[in-house]
Amino acid sequence: xxxxxxxxxxxxxxxxxxxxxxxxxxxxxxxxxxxxxxxxxxxxxxxxxxxxxxxxxxxxxxxxxxxxxxxxxxxxxxxxxxxxxxxxxxxxxxxxxxxxxxxxxxxxxxxxxxxxxxxxxxxxxxxxxxxxxxxxxxxxxxxxxxxxxxxxxxxxxxxxxxxxxxxxxxxxxxxxxxxxxxxxxxxxxxxxxxxxxxxxxxxxxxxxxxxxxxxxxxxxxxx
Ligand code: DX5
Ligand code: ZN
Numbered sequence: 001x002x003x004x005x006x007x008x009x010x011x012x013x014x015x016x017x018x019x020x021x022x023x024x025x026x027x028x029x030x031x032x033x034x035x036x037x038x039x040x041x042x043x044x045x046x047x048x049x050x051x052x053x054x055x056x057x058x059x060x061x062x063x064x065x066x067x068x069x070x071x072x073x074x075x076x077x078x079x080x081x082x083x084x085x086x087x088x089x090x091x092x093x094x095x096x097x098x099x100x101x102x103x104x105x106x107x108x109x110x111x112x113x114x115x116x117x118x119x120x121x122x123x124x125x126x127x128x129x130x131x132x133x134x135x136x137x138x139x140x141x142x143x144x145x146x147x148x149x150x151x152x153x154x155x156x157x158x159x160x161x162x163x164x165x166x167x168x169x170x171x172x173x174x175x176x177x178x179x180x181x182x183x184x185x186x187x188x189x190x191x192x193x194x195x196x197x198x199x200x201x202x203x204x205x206x207x208x209x210x211x212x213x214x215x216x217x218x219x220x221x222x223x
Contacts, residue, residue: 004093005039005070005198006118006140006176011222013215014041014072014178016202017063018054019152025059026066032205035212036219039070041180041200042092043152046077049101050150056083057090064091072096072141074122074180074200076149081111088115096120096143096178100127105135113138120178124149129163133170140175141198142167146191147181152202156182161194168195189221 005012015037020028029040042060047053060071073092077083080097087095095112099121102108112119121135122143132142144164147154160179168177179196184204191199201218208214 003038003070005072006174008038009197011192011196011219012038012198013205013218013222014039014198014200015205016041016043016152016180016200017206018043019202019206021206022055025063028206029063029067029069032211032215033067033069035205036215037069037201037205037211039072040067041202042071042073043202044073044075044077044083044087045150046079049078049098050076052150057086060087060090060092070094072120072178072198074143077101081108084112084117085115088117092117094118094120094141096122096141098149099123099131099135105132106138109135109138122180123163125157125160129166132167136167136170141178142171142175143178143180143200144196145181146179146183146187149181153207154182156184156187156190158187158190161190164191164194164196183218185217185221188218192222 015032045054072094118140120141146160176197178198179191180200
C-alpha cells in the first residue's frame with residue numbers, strides 16, 4: 001500500500017523492517033508491501049537508549065527510492081533532535097521519539113514538526129502513562145511499546161493494554177494510536193480491542209515463509 005496511513009481510519013499494519021533479511025532489504029520490502037503491509041516501521045537504535053544498534057539515515061536514504069510506502073521512524077536513541085533532520089531528509093515521514101529521553105517533550109515535538117514531518121511520542125512498558133499527557137495535544141501518533149524496546153521477536157506484554165485504552169480516550173479523531181512489540185495472530189486482537197489503530201509487526205511477518213498469508217491472517221484477526 002502506498003497511502004498515507006493518517007488518511008485512513010481502518011486498522012493499519014506496519015511492517016517493522018528490523019526483522020527483515022538485511023542482505024536483501026529491497027526485495028524484503030517489496031515482498032511485504034505487495035503482501036499487504038500498509039506501511040514500513042523503521043526501528044532506529046543507537047546502542048545507548050537500547051542495548052542494540054540497528055540502522056540510520058544511510059539505510060533510510062537507500063530504501064526511499066525503492067518504494068512509495070509511508071516511512072514511520074521509531075527513534076530508540078538518546079538524542080532524537082540531533083538525528084531527526086537527517087532521518088527526515090533521508091525520507092522518514094513520521095518521527096516518533098521516546099518520552100524517557102527528553103526534558104521537554106512539547107519543545108521536542110515542536111522542533112521535530114518544524115522539519116515538515118509528522119511527530120509521535122512513545123513510552124516504554126514501565127513508563128507510567130501520565131508521563132505523556134502534557135505532550136498529547138502536540139503529536140500526531142502515540143506509540144505504546146508492548147515489549148521492552150531493543151529487539152524483535154519478544155513476547156507481548158498484556159499489562160500495556162490498559163495504557164492503550166487510557167490514551168485512546170484522550171486522542172482526537174485526527175490522531176492515531178500505534179502499538180509495537182510481540183504482535184501476532186494471537187495478540188493483535190487484544191490490541192485492537194484496546195483501541196489501537198496501527199499495529200507494528202516484525203517477526204510475525206518476516207519470520208514467515210509466506211508473508212502475504214501471515215498478513216492476511218493478521219487482517220482477519222482485526223476484522
Ligand atoms: C522493538 C521495536 C519493534 C520490533 C517489533 O524495539 O521497536 O518495532 O521490531 O518486532 P516484533 O513484532 O517481532 O516484536
Ligand atoms: Zn518499533
